[in-house]
Amino acid sequence: MPLLVVGSVALDSVFTPFGETADALGGSAVHFSVAAALLSKVKVVGVIGNDYPVHELDRLAPRGIDWSGVERADGESFRWKGKYSYDLQSRETLETRLGVFASFAPKLPADWRETPFLFLGNIDPVLQLNVLEQIKRPKLVVCDTMNYWIQGKRPELMKLLERVDVLLVNDSEARELSGNWNIHRAGRWILERGPKRVVIKQGEYGALLIQAGSTFYVPAYPLEEVFDPTGAGDAFAGGFMGYLARVGSVAPEQMRRAMVYGSAMGSFAVQGFGVKGFEGVDYDAVQRRVKAFVDLTHVPAAARIP
Amino acid sequence: MPLLVVGSVALDSVFTPFGETADALGGSAVHFSVAAALLSKVKVVGVIGNDYPVHELDRLAPRGIDWSGVERADGESFRWKGKYSYDLQSRETLETRLGVFASFAPKLPADWRETPFLFLGNIDPVLQLNVLEQIKRPKLVVCDTMNYWIQGKRPELMKLLERVDVLLVNDSEARELSGNWNIHRAGRWILERGPKRVVIKQGEYGALLIQAGSTFYVPAYPLEEVFDPTGAGDAFAGGFMGYLARVGSVAPEQMRRAMVYGSAMGSFAVQGFGVKGFEGVDYDAVQRRVKAFVDLTHVPAAARIP
Numbered sequence: 195m196p197l198l199v200v201g202s203v204a205l206d207s208v209f210t211p212f213g214e215t216a217d218a219l220g221g222s223a224v225h226f227s228v229a230a231a232l233l234s235k236v237k238v239v240g241v242i243g244n245d246y247p248v249h250e251l252d253r254l255a256p257r258g259i260d261w262s263g264v265e266r267a268d269g270e271s272f273r274w275k276g277k278y279s280y281d282l283q284s285r286e287t288l289e290t291r292l293g294v295f296a297s298f299a300p301k302l303p304a305d306w307r308e309t310p311f312l313f314l315g316n317i318d319p320v321l322q323l324n325v326l327e328q329i330k331r332p333k334l335v336v337c338d339t340m341n342y343w344i345q346g347k348r349p350e351l352m353k354l355l356e357r358v359d360v361l362l363v364n365d366s367e368a369r370e371l372s373g374n375w376n377i378h379r380a381g382r383w384i385l386e387r388g389p390k391r392v393v394i395k396q397g398e399y400g401a402l403l404i405q406a407g408s409t410f411y412v413p414a415y416p417l418e419e420v421f422d423p424t425g426a427g428d429a430f431a432g433g434f435m436g437y438l439a440r441v442g443s444v445a446p447e448q449m450r451r452a453m454v455y456g457s458a459m460g461s462f463a464v465q466g467f468g469v470k471g472f473e474g475v476d477y478d479a480v481q482r483r484v485k486a487f488v489d490l491t492h493v494p495a496a497a498r499i500p
Numbered sequence: 501m502p503l504l505v506v507g508s509v510a511l512d513s514v515f516t517p518f519g520e521t522a523d524a525l526g527g528s529a530v531h532f533s534v535a536a537a538l539l540s541k542v543k544v545v546g547v548i549g550n551d552y553p554v555h556e557l558d559r560l561a562p563r564g565i566d567w568s569g570v571e572r573a574d575g576e577s578f579r580w581k582g583k584y585s586y587d588l589q590s591r592e593t594l595e596t597r598l599g600v601f602a603s604f605a606p607k608l609p610a611d612w613r614e615t616p617f618l619f620l621g622n623i624d625p626v627l628q629l630n631v632l633e634q635i636k637r638p639k640l641v642v643c644d645t646m647n648y649w650i651q652g653k654r655p656e657l658m659k660l661l662e663r664v665d666v667l668l669v670n671d672s673e674a675r676e677l678s679g680n681w682n683i684h685r686a687g688r689w690i691l692e693r694g695p696k697r698v699v700i701k702q703g704e705y706g707a708l709l710i711q712a713g714s715t716f717y718v719p720a721y722p723l724e725e726v727f728d729p730t731g732a733g734d735a736f737a738g739g740f741m742g743y744l745a746r747v748g749s750v751a752p753e754q755m756r757r758a759m760v761y762g763s764a765m766g767s768f769a770v771q772g773f774g775v776k777g778f779e780g781v782d783y784d785a786v787q788r789r790v791k792a793f794v795d796l797t798h799v800p801a802a803a804r805i806p
Contacts, residue, residue, distance in 0.1 A: 280681075281681045375586075375587045376723075376724055376725075376726070377704075378722045378723065378724045379724050382724070396705070398683075399702065399705040399706075400705075400717075400719070402722075404722075408795075409722045409796060410796065410797070410798075411706075411719040411722075411796050411797050412797070413706070413717040413719065413797075416684045416708075416710075416715045416717075417682075417684065418682055418684045418685045418688070419682075420682070447800035450798070450799055450800055451799060451800060451802060454799055487799075488799045489714075490715060490716065490717050491716070491717050491718070491719075491797035491799075492716075492756070493756055493757060493760055493793075493794045493797075494753035494756055494757060496757060
């Protein structure tokens, strides 16, 4: 079933202990799409300036990414520059230049208004609400946000929460949003504000799917080398939504499987700068990684009742 | 099969954001035994001073704990006083009084020298090596340690590692021991020093079992209330070893199940001060908790190959 993402299409300059990259393809919509396209066709709504390396987007299009909803505006593209700590546990933003993204007003092409699977990438909740006004009866709406909006646009964000099915955030965002340190309390707090489910990403520790009466946990993949965590959360979202769009279902058991596909995509993402972690990754590689994830937590049945 | 633990029998005074307790039953051997005894009979080797509330140990004996290897020495019992941070993520030691523990020299009763399952609680690696000299052909030796010994007795600890089957430590200990921040590299470093398996406890994030060619992950139980993390690691060890002693096996699939029993015991331990988290916990409650753990990571099979 069709899948639509609204988010940023950016150029990232990232410094990690293992190297650096300048003006690499980035932004939530890009990381999301590269991952999701391994499972389902993706339509992207965003904005770029006239300095964007469009040929790089074009090069990704054959993977199943439809960039025709990405507007070209006069000005500079969104740029982010950041530096990670030696252990990749924290990062510092060195520079944010919004450029054409500052006046971004997402407009869904007329024939995209009935897309059943919608991912609202991390943008102003006012714009996220605006997208919801343009879409007709979606089957599943998942949204991301960040501390910046939690602090600066809380009323709008709370209004948005009432209208989304799944909130997908990291642990510090869940804590800040809810005011609860305990992640399970934070999850319950969020469930009481609208979403039927909340996905909480915990970086190197994995991710949780919390819903009324049940919690599901996927650990992170045991990687001895992590190059660049940038975009891992969006790749997770891409795997999660890409899988659900592929199977065309939001049944609870498919949600659990979607979490594993999300984790698999997150594990590819961190293995290279920008979207390079996905180079050479095809559907078979995804299936092998998913199988490895299932094995990672597989508890063998008791040989005998002890 | 018989199970033996050598470790501290102490009195703990703990301050958490939720309350405090003074001179409560504590020490690695106590926390270990209370958990392990839910699955298997346990024999304890340790030392107490003449101020120890022996009646409290006697009260626990009917659960299946044989304290007859606990020596009574003239002097004060081992006391530890600590305070946890508001989020329980870190703790500060306010006071350590070794008392009779300072001159502890573990002596295994003659008829305990063929115990097949041995847990070396967190004590001086010189003493841990000494215990290994006294025991005959054990089926499984698991040992714990801490930063204090990693820093102060590294050569002895390295010698010990060559002779144990499983090292069971927390993530900061694994990192400090190996000099590797990445937990999977740290695990591999340890495997190269002797143990065939390493268990790395990650507190609220769960625990990893690392061995050549495979990694197994158990998340922590989704608790909205954690009262006191003291002893959770030893309770984990008690569940891990108690299960293996119960089934009398060290087969790989039993190791995975043992990890789940360890996690279940850790989750009970944090629900009360000292050993109070285990009040009212019986074998059935353990089985229910284990079942909940299995469900927490259960990935349903694909409904159809998408």
